Amino acid sequence: MTMVGFLTAATRSAPLLRGRLFSTIKPQVAAYDLVVIGSGPSATQCALESAKQGKRVAIVDKKTRLGGVCVHTGTIPSKTFREAVLHLSGYRHHGFYGKSYSMKTVTIEDILYRVQRVVSSEEDVVRAQLKAARVDVVPGFARFENEHEISIVRDDNDQKKKNGAVSGSSSNLDSLSRIRADKFLIACGTRPAHNPLIPIDGKVVIDSDQILSRDMHQLPRSLIVLGAGVIGMEYASMVNVVPGHTVTVVDGRPDILSFCDSEIISNLTYEMQSNGARFLLGETVKKVETTDKRVKVFFNSGKVLSADALLYTVGRQAATDGLNLEAVGLSRNHRGLINVNKNYQTDQPHIYAAGDCIGAPALASTSMEQGRLASCHMWNPDEELAATSQLENGNYPYGIYTIPEISMVGQTEQQLTKDCVNYEIGIAKYSELAKGQMMGAMAGGTLKILFDPDTLKVFGVHAIGEGATEIIHIGQVAMAMDCSLTYFRDAVFNYPTLAEAYRVAALNGLGRLSRNTYDH
Template structure:
C-alpha cells in the first residue's frame, strides 16, 4: 500500500503530525504496537502519571488539611487500587478520543513493529502477518523507553523502572528513587505526599539545572518537610534484593540504604534500535536520538523526526507541536514556532512551571534585570484553597520593563504560566500586569502583586538616587 506519509509511532508527535498531514489532504498511515496505541504519553508517561498525581491530591486531601487537620484523608484506608482506578478510566477515555480523531481524519492505523527496508519502504510485522507499506514521506516519532543498568536486578515488583510503577500491587513504606530528573522528582514527590518515606539519589550535586535556582530551593524545602532525604553527589555501587523482599542499595561512598521499592529513573533511550536505520544510512547518537534541522528534517530529505526521539525538551506539549510543524514543512506549508518561549511544566507536588529566561541565564549573559514576586499566602484565593506554599517570580528589564521570564511553583503553576507566556510573546511589559484587572479572588492575581512588588523596587532605587544627590549638594 502506498501513502503520502507514513508515521512511525502514535504518541503526541505522531498523532498531531498525522492529523496535520490529513488536514492538508494527504493520505496517511500510522504504525505502532497495539499495546502502545497512543504512545508512551498515554501508557505509563504523561497521562497516567499526572492522573495519579491528581488522585493522590484528592484521596489524601492535601489541600483540605489546612482546614481539617494534618491527618485528613477522603477515606480511612487508601490502597493502590484506589489510585489506579482513576488512572485506568482516564486512559480509556483518552484512547477513545485519539481513536476518534484519527478515524475522523481518515488516518489508517497499522499495528505491529516497523522497520525500514529502504528509504521509502517500511515493513510492519504484526501477530502472524507482515505488511509492506511505501510512502513519499516518513515521520519517525517512535518515542522512548526507560534506560536500564545491566547490574540492577529488575523484577517488576520491588526493583522497577518508571514504566512499571503503575503496576505495583501495594504501596511501599519506603521508596528509593535513583535519578533526580523531572520524572524521578515527580514520582518522589507523589509518594512523599502519601506519607511514604522517600530517598532520592543522584550523582549530580544540583538538580534540574535548567530551572530557576530559587524555585528548586523551594521544591527541595517542601520535600524535606515531608521527610524526603536527598543523597546528591552519590553514585550507585550495588543493588540487591534481600530475603525479606527489601532492597539494599550500597553507594560508592559506603552508605547503605534500604527500602521496600527501588525506582530507577535515570533517563530514557529512544526506540530507534528496531527500525533498521542502518539500511537507509540514518545515524543516531549513543542514546538513539536523531538529529534534525529547524524544519524537523533529517539528513534524508523526505524523512522527518519529532518528539522524544529527537531529544530535549522531550515534553508532550512540544512533541505535539513538532509533529504538526514537521508535516506542515514536508508538504510545503512552512511553519515555525518560538523555541525561546516554550513553557515547561513539572508536575511535582508542589507543581513547577516556567517560561523565558532564568536568573542564572541573565547573569551569565551580563544582562541587568530586576524581579517582582508574590506568595500564594498573600492571595485570598490561596487562603480559600488552603495552599500552604506557592510563589510567582517575574524577571524584567529595569529600564524598559519588558519581561524576561516567569517562574512559578505552587498549585496550578502549569495553568498560570500561560498568562506570562502570552505577555512575553507579545513583547509586553510589567505595566500590563499593573494595569490589568484580574478576577478576584484568583491565583492569577499573583501577577499583579508581583508587578507591584517589582515596580516598588524601582521606586525605592530612584528614591535612594535622589537622596544621594541631595547629600552630595550639601
Template sequence: MVGGAVKEQHYDAVVIGSGPGGEGAALALSKSGRDVVVVESHGEVGGGCTHWGTIPSKALRHNVRRMMEYNTNPLFHDVAAPKRLSFPRVLKFAERVINRQVNLRAGYYSRNEIPVLHGRARFLDAHTVEVHGAEGKVLRLRAGHFLIATGSRPYRPEGVPFDHPRVCDSDKILSLDHTPRTIAIYGAGVIGCEYASIFRGLGVKVDLIDTRERLLTFLDNEISDALSYHLRELGVLIRHDEAFTQVVPRDDHVVVHLDSGKQIKVDILLWANGRSGNSEDMGLEALGIEPNSRGQIQVNDNYQTAQEHIYAVGDVIGYPSLASAAFDQGRFAASHMLCGQRDYRLVQDIPTGIYTIPEISSLGKTEQELTAAKVPYEVGHAFFKDLARAQIANQGVGMLKLLFHPETLEILGIHCFGDQAAEIVHIGQAIMAQTGEANTLMYFLNTTFNYPTMAEAYRVAALNGYNRLG
C-alpha cells in the same frame, strides 16, 4: 502474505508512532488532503504519553494531592479521621483516564479516515517500511515522506536487575500491586521528583537519590531551592551527589549500594535516571541515520534527519521531551513536508510543567542565564500566602516570580511554584509572545484581574518589581 508475496501499499506519508508527535503530524497531513497512515507498535493508540508517562503519573498525582488537601484542611479535623489511599487504588483511577484518552484519540484517527496499523515498522530502503503485525502479518508501505515519532522508554543500565519484582522503572511501577512502606528513587529529574511527591503523599518513606548537587538544575535556582525545601518538609530524604555501585534485591527488600559507601535498604527501588529513544531495529543506520548512545535521532531545525524526506519529532529526538512540544513539532514537520517551511516563532519559549507537590512551571530565562549573559534584569515576587484566593483554598505555599528588563520593562522570564502553577504560567506566556510594548510589565500593572483569583499574582508581582526600580 498472499501466495508468498508481501502486500504493498502506497501513501503520501507514513507516520510511525501515535503519541502526541505522530498524532499532530498525521492530523495536519490528513486535513491538508494527504493520504497518510499511522503505524503503532502498541495494541492501542496514544503512545507512551498516554499509557506510561504523562497521563498516568499526572492522574496519580492529582488524587494524592486531593487526599493531602483534605487531610491538611483544618475544617475537617474535628469531623473525620485522615483519609488514606493505596497505590493500587489511585492506579485504578489512572487506568480509567487512560481508557478515556485512548478512545478519544482513536476517534481522531477514525473521523479523519487515517488508518492505524498495529505492528513494528522497519525501513527496507529510504522509501519503504515493512510492518510486522500480529499473527505474522507483514505489510510493506511506500511513501514520499516519513515521520518517526516512536517516543522513548526508561533507560535500563547494565547491572540493575529489572527482572526482579522489587526493582522497577517508571513503566513497571504502574503494575505495582501494593503500597510499599519504603521506596528509594534513583534519579532526581522530573520523573523522580514527581514520583517522590506521589509516594510521600501516600505515606511512603522516600529516599530520593540525586546524581547532581541540586534538584532540576535547568530551573531558576530560587525555584529549585523551593522544591528541595518543600520536598524535605513533606518528609522526602534527598541525597545529593550520589552514584550507585550495585543493586542487590532480596525476597523481602532491596539494597542500593552507593559510591559514597551508603547502603539504602528499602521495599522497592524505582529507577528514574534517564530515558532512551525508541529507535533500535528500525533499519535507520543503513540509511545514514545514526542514533546516539541514548537512541536519540539528530534532526535539523525543520525536524529532518540525514534523509531529507524522513522526519523525527518528540522524545526520540531528545530535548525538550514534552508531550506539548511533541504535538507542535509533529504539526511543524507536517507543514514542512507540505510547503517546505514552518512557523519558527510558535516553537519559542515552550513552558515547562513539572507536577511535583506543589507543582512548578517556568517560561523564558532564569536568573542564572540572564546573569551569565550579562543582561540587566529586575525581579518581582508574588507570594501565594499573601493572595486572598490562595488563603481561601488553603494553598499558601508558593510564589510567582517575574524577571524583566529594568529599562524596557520587557518580560524575560516567568517562574511559578505552587498550586496551579502550570495553569498560571499561560497568562504570562500570552504576554511574552507579543512584540514591542505589548510584552512589558505594564500590561500586568494596567490590567484589572478578577478578585480573588490566583491570576492576581501577576499584578502583585508586577507592582513588587516595579517598586524596586525606585
C-alpha cells in the same frame, strides 16, 4: 481521500468501500503519501494535519493501543497518579483540618483504577480523531527496507491481548507486510534507560514504566528514587505526600532540576523535606542487593540505604533500535536519538522525525507542535512556518508536576547572570492573595517575574504552587506580545484568583525599582 493504493494486480481490480479494500484477497503491499511510525502526540498531530491536506496517511504502531508513551506510561498516567494521590490522601485539605487529616488509606488499586479509566478515555479520543480523519492504523513493528518502503512485523502476543484486530483498522490492514510511502515521520518515542548496576526486576527494583503497571501489588511504604530529574522528582513528591510513606531521593549530581530557577527548587525541596523526604545528592551507586520484599543500596561513599522498593529514573532511551535506520543512511547517537534540522528533516529529506526520539525538550506539548510543523513542511516546504512558531524562540512553558507543581517560561536568574544581563525581580506569594487564603495549605506558592530594570521587558516567569502550570500561560502570552511589566500592573484580573499574583508581583518589582532609585 484515504483510498489506499495496493501494489498487486489482483487487489487493484478488487472493489473498494469507503477507502477500504472489500475483498477476500489480503494485500501484501500498500502505498501512502505519508507513513507515521508511532502514535504519540507528534505522530498523531502530523497524521491529522496531513490528512487535512488531503493526503493518504497511515500510522504504524508496535502496540495495539494508540497514544504512545504519553497516553500509556508517561504524561497521562503519571499526572492522573498525581491527582489520585492528592485526592485520596486528603493532602489538599490539610490547611483546613491539619496534617493528620486523611480521607482513606491509599492503595495502589485505588490509584490504578483512576489511571486506567483516564488512559482508556484518552486512547478512545486518539482513535476517534484518527478515524474521523480517515487515517489508517496498521499494527506492528516498522522496519525500513529501503528509502521508501518499510516492512511490518507483528507482535503475536500483543495481538492476542486485544483478542483480534485493532479497532479502527481492517483485517486487510492487519495483514499488510510492506508499506511504501513518499514521506515518513519517525515518532517512536522513548523507553526508560537501564543500568547494569541496577537489577530491575519489576518487583522491588522498578523503572518509571513499571510503577503504574498491574504487577505492582502495593504502594511501597519506603521508596528510594534513584535519579532526581523530572520523572524522579514527580514520583518522589507524589509518594511523599501519602501518609505513612517515606521517600529518599538520590542523585550523583549536586543539584536538582538545575534548568529551573534555583529559588523555586529550594521551595520544592523545603516542602518535600517538611513532609519527610530525604535528599542524598552527589552519591554514586556501588551495588544493589535485593530480596523478595526489600532492596539495599550500597554507595561509593560508604552509605547504605534499605527500602521496600527502588525506583530507577536515570535517563531515557529512544526506541529507534529496531527501525533499521542504517539501511536508509540514518544514524543514532548513544541514546538512540535521531538528528534533525529546523524543519525536522533527517539526513534523508523525505524522512522526518519528531517528539522524544529527537531529544530535548521532550515534552508532550512541544512534540505536538513539532508534528504539526513537520507536516506543514512536508506539503508546503516554501512556507517559513518554523520562524513563526514559539518553539523557535523558546517561548513555551515547562510544567513539572511535582507536589507542589512547578512551571516556568523564559529565562532563569542563573541564565541571566551567566549572560551578564542586569535584571530585577518581582515576587508574589500565594499567601498574599485572597484565593490563596481560601486554599489553605495549598497557599504556599510563589510567582516570580524577572524583568529588565531599564526597559521593564519581561525576561521570564517562574511559579510554584497549586495551579502553577495553568497561570504560567498568562506570562507566556504577555512575553509573546512583548508586553512590559506595566501590563501586569495595569491589568484587571478576576477576584479572587491566583492570576492576581501577576499584578502583585509587578507592583512588588516596580516597588523595588522605586526604592533603589530613592536609595541612590
